[in-house]
Amino acid sequence: MDTRLISQKIAEKLLEIEAIKLSPDQPFRWSSGWQSPIYCDNRVALAFPAVRTLIKAALAERIKASFPNVEVIAGVATAGIAQGALVADLLGLPFGYVRPEPKKHGMGNQIEGPVPVGKNVVVLEDLISTGGSSLKAVKALTDSGANVVGAIAIFTYGFEVAASAFDAANVPLEVLSHYQTLIETALEKSYISKKQVELLNQWRLSPETWGQ
Template sequence: MLNNEDITKRIAELLLEAQAIKLSPDKPFQWSSGWLSPIYCDNRVALSYPDTRTFIKKTLAELIKREYPDVQAVVGVATGGIAQGALVADLLELPFAYVRPEPKKHGMGNQIEGRLEKGQPVIIIEDLISTGGSSLKVVDVLREAGIEVAGMVAIFTYGFEIAANNFKEKNVKLSTISNYNALIETALEHNYVTESQVESLSAWRVAPDSWGK
C-alpha cells in the first residue's frame, strides 16, 4: 500500500510518462481563468493509457470511500471531470451526473446532465484545480438545485493560495491525489526538467495571475 506522498509522486510520474505536462515559457499557455502560464498539465491524455486511468480511478475511489463514505452520487465537472468521474462512479456502483459550465442552448436546456435528487449528498470530481473557478461554479449550480455538496476530489492541484481561499469562502473541502510540488520533485528526480527550468518556474509561481502580461 502506497502512502499519500508516494501516491502523489506516482501520479505525477504517470502524468510525466504520458507527456501530459508541457513547458512553454516562450509561448505561454492561456488558462481558463485567463491567466498566462509557462506550464500546462493535460490530464485528459491520462484517459488514453488504461493502466494510468485505472490507477487514478482506484486512487480517487479509495479516497472517496475513506473520506466520504455516505455520498449517494458522483458528479463530474465538464468536460475534464466527466470521463474520470464516470469511471469512478462505476467502480463505486454509484449514480453519475455531470455539470456543464452553462445551460445547454438547445434540447432540454440542462446544465446538470443526469438525475440527482434534492438533498442527496454528492462528491464532485474535477481533473485539475488552478484557481478553482470552474469547479466552484459547479458547486453553486448544484446547491441552487438543492443538492448537498459533500466535497470535491481532483487529480491535480497547483496549490495556489487563491484556490485555497476560494474553496474556504464557499466552505467546500477539496482533496487531491497529486499536486505541483510532487510534480516538480518527480520531474527533477527523473530528469524531465533541469534545475534552471525549475528556477524559472519559481518566478512564475510568485505572481501567476500577472505573469506574462
C-alpha cells in the same frame, strides 16, 4: 498506498505519458485567463489504460475514505466527465455532470442526469488551478438542492486563491497529486532542468500577472 506515495506515483505517470507540457516562450492560456509556462493535460491519461486505472482506483479509495456518505458523483465538464464516470462505475454510484452554463438548446440543462436533490454529492474535477470551474459546479448543484459534501481532483497547483475559495464555500477538497511533488519528481527524473525550475519559481511568484 499512503497519500504521499500516491502523489508521487501520479506525478511520475503524468510525466511518463507526457501529460505535462512546458512552453515558456509560447505560454498557455488557462481557463481563468492566466498565462502559464506549464500545462497539465490529465485528459491524456484516458488513453493509457494502466494510468487511467491507477487514477480511477486512487480517486475511488480517497472518496470512500474522505466522503463515506457519498451518494452521487458529479463530474465537472468536460475533463471531469470521463474520469468521474469511471469512478462512479467502480463505486457503484449514480453519475451526472455539470456544464459551465446551461445548454442553449435541447433540454437547456446545466446539470446533466437526474438533479440529485437532497443527495450527498461529491464533485469530481480533473484539475484545480483557481478552483473557479469546480466551485461553479458546486454552486449549480447547491442551488438545485443537492448537498455537496466535498470535491476531489487528480491534480492541484496548490494556489492560495483556490484554497481560500474552497474554504469560503465551505467545501472540503481532496486532491491526489500536487504541483510541488510534480516539480520535485520532474527534476529528480531529469524531465526538467534546474533552469526550468527557476523559471517556474518565478512564474509562481505572481501567476496572475506572469506573461503580461
